[in-house]
Amino acid sequence: MSLTDHDVKNIAHLARLALTEEQVPVYVDSLSKIFDFVAQLNAADTASVEPMAHPLADQVQRMRPDEVLDSDQHGKYQRNAPRVEADLYLVPKVIE
């Protein structure tokens, strides 16, 4: 299959990735090749096969007791934050 510039820009927007104009044709080319490559999957007969989301089939979700184990550590956690004010993470204005 062959993707278009438009397709790649759409995907990049959905994934929130800025691409330069020069990068677009590079990704058009490599992504098209990848989707051609994975199209081999169409050869498999999967009509009666259950999809597999997890490698160990018999495992089920464990549940933890409802206990609070954490104390306030926002100072430590916010040391990695690019912009913080009044203990809040700052982002460009959110408009609803």
Next chain:
Amino acid sequence: MTELHHLTLAELNEGLRARRFSSVELAKHFLARIERLNPTLNALITVTAEQALAAAQRADELLASGEAGALAGVPLIHKDIFCTDGVLTTCGSRMLANFVAPYDATIVEKLSQSGVVMLGKANMDEFAMGSSNETSYYGPVKNPWDLKKVPGGSSGGSAAAVAARLAPVATATDTGGSIRQPAALTGLTGLKPTYGRVSRYGMIAFASSLDQAGTLTYTAKDAALVLRDMAGFDPRDSTSVDTPVPDYVAALDQPLKGLKIGLLKEFFEGGLEESTAKLIREALQVYERLGAQLIEVSLPNLPLSVPTYYVVAPAECSSNLSRFDGVRFGYRCENPKDLVDLYKRSRGEGFGAEVKRRIMTGTYVLSAGYYDAYYLRAQKVRRLITDDFARAFQQVDVLMGPTSPTPAFDIGAKVDDPITMYLNDIYTIGANLAGLPALSIPCGSVGGLPVGLQIIGPHFAEAKLLNVAHGYQNETLWHRDIPKGYE
């Protein structure tokens, strides 16, 4: 003369306990090698000399008091995908070039409790996406066997460091072959345990249903020693399995007579180089001499493992990497004009080309209208492949074949062609899709470059795999080879 870096981890461990040398001496010895050799290899992103010496000091005290953990004083390098409290944790990415983890990954914690001394953090493909260690923001890692060659990836820094004897062990992770392929390309023993055997907590996720942490060591015995303290149930990881950790070391010496080895027909087809194939056949003869029986088996759906992987892994990665948005940690672009601009430029500038390619691949296969055709279909083929393996293990104890179709290739040779690069993992991906344990051991060399034999077992058969690998290493010396210039 035998130098400290010629000793295996098991020998070092024994020497420490016998007080033949101290942990501080060991740490200093390896740190000096790192200082001298790493600038050429680029195997480490961060060297934690000060902490290492302090930890070694503590280990010596514990060894003296007789209260030391099983691996007290043993030097180790962590792949930079594991969060280490208070230490830079980059995942090989510009996105995390300033990220100091505020906590320890479970395996970091467990190994610390066991007494290991962390020397530093290993270079890697960015977010573990690559097979050559060329996608790292910190530049390619060089293969100590030939500096023009790649060490494999994504755990290329871990592999190059251990191969160059900068440490006797490095942790690593394997999502599609990222432990085994570098092990093969650098002449090491690389173990990827069963999915769920080792906690993923604190390991920065690439593809959650495939990622598994393991080790790069010289020998299977060394791997057994480290895995024993690294494995186990972790209540913080829902996918970690609550089943006891056997004594892998105790099981090493079981005789291999009667072992049923499955030869994967599909592994000897396609792009396998004859020189590599020859070495694999020779290795199999060693097993025959030890009394093993060779049985050819076929996994008809295995050829679909690479395309399956290149749908499943990017899909999971596209979602896992959404948290890198320039808000709470990591790279943030300059002067974003609005929220969307903040996201797009922080991510566009913070991620490298291959990571962006995988995120876009994954975004596409999950998007409306394509989910069934790609993602759901891949999930179904994944089951077919897994079922193939399960059938094979009804007939045989382990499966064997090559780890990589070729020995190490030139740096830069495959960077422009993702498909060719992806096909490097053709023999390793199956085990990830099925969650199986697998390891690679050195079995010879071609033109001075090591070749790896891959051994795959059923779920939770790590003890058997290590036993089988150890049996081979008792008969051969490939695992003792040290690259020229690093003796």
Next chain:
Amino acid sequence: MMSWETVIGLEIHAQLATRSKIFSSAATAYGAAPNAQANLVDLGYPGVLPVLNREAVRMAVKFGLAIGAQISPRSVFARKNYFYPDLPKGYQISQYEKPVVEKGTMQILLEDGTIKVVGITRAHLEEDAGKSLHEDFHGASGIDLNRAGTPLLEIVSEPDMRSAKEAVAYLKKIHTLVRYLEICDGNMQEGSFRCDANVSVRPVGQEKFGTRCEIKNLNSFRYIEKAINYEVARQIEEIEAGRKIKQETRLFDPDKGETRSLRSKEEANDYRYFPDPDLLPVVIEKDFIESVRGTLPELPDQKAARYIEKFGLSAYDAGVLTASREMGDYYEGVLAALKSKNLEGNEKLAANWTMGELSAALNKDGVEVTESKIDASRLAGLLARIADETISGKIAKEVFESMWAEGKDADAIIEAKGLKQITDTGAIEKTIDEVMAANPKQLADYRSGKDKLFGFFVGQVMKVTGGKANPAQVNDLLKKKLAG
């Protein structure tokens, strides 16, 4: 002129009253300092993983059982992917294809007294998002992630409601139920109980649904009614003007009383749902379900039916008294106290007082029934004096007021104020004689046929006795005496 039918479906988000978050061990308490309750998992830090809170599952199952739904033996968590600052991981862990609860129902009482069954398509578990604070930080918004990861039960109804009033009735029923079950505190101001409404209109008689709009941000019963009515009128106006309804998300602005467009379907996110690989299938065993069933309280509808059948209350009264678990508990507390005084059979009296004087006093002071200044046994003490005719209903109201103000028993107040009813026939007859003697003209008029003056004599007797004379006895005796 075309007549239109409104079609409404509701999506309710109820925050589950767990101590810790759905996938992390951070606290869920409301009102903490910014980001003080956001741990590494809530912040979506690299490398961290979710682990499911058993209590959240238990609460979801409890709700499912209470609405007679199917509990999925195997349900799956999925990731809903989109970028937003209050969503730290860039995806919300929710349930998509396999929710924990499916196919339940809820009965609502319509204004005409008939009962309507509203279908509940599903209820699924998910994590709440954080909050964006729009106060001005030099043109930026501040993000507080304390709420991120709080467990939510999203309850999705069928498009079964046909008016804003029905929607409110349904919402109130769910609100009552989650509080009965003690799985949600129901605090709408704090956002513990929120609702989105899907609204469309179609010509009466048409089977096909019209294009719907989703109204967000409906955090009070009043807003919901206003927002839906506004939206219905808007949609009808649009269609009658020859325009088409666009499928879109709209936001209710309570200040203006209007809804406005937030984003159209074309701009809607492609959420790229897929099963969360960090979480395994949630398997709910029969034993677990039965253990939860064992903790179910008597449900509001069951309780109302019992009040109607056993106590002879009207459907309306039974509905009011069961609107909250606490109100029902209070009412039954009064009955129990009366029973201990061997005064059974006063269920209607107790209902009237609980719904009347007591509720009015609670409303006036703005307190909950659990904080009532007159507890159930004290109210029973007052009702006992009405039942044994120590005081009249009228005097009782006065006593009630004093009890509320002074915090004393009914008997103490009756005693102190000398309000005991006069039931002594001789004493009443004596008073009547005095009143007749004092009002000869009125007596003559009455006897010559002015029947209306009977009330005058009752009033006079009550006035002289300070309202304490037993009214029934006054009536009887007056009739005899006046007749001469």
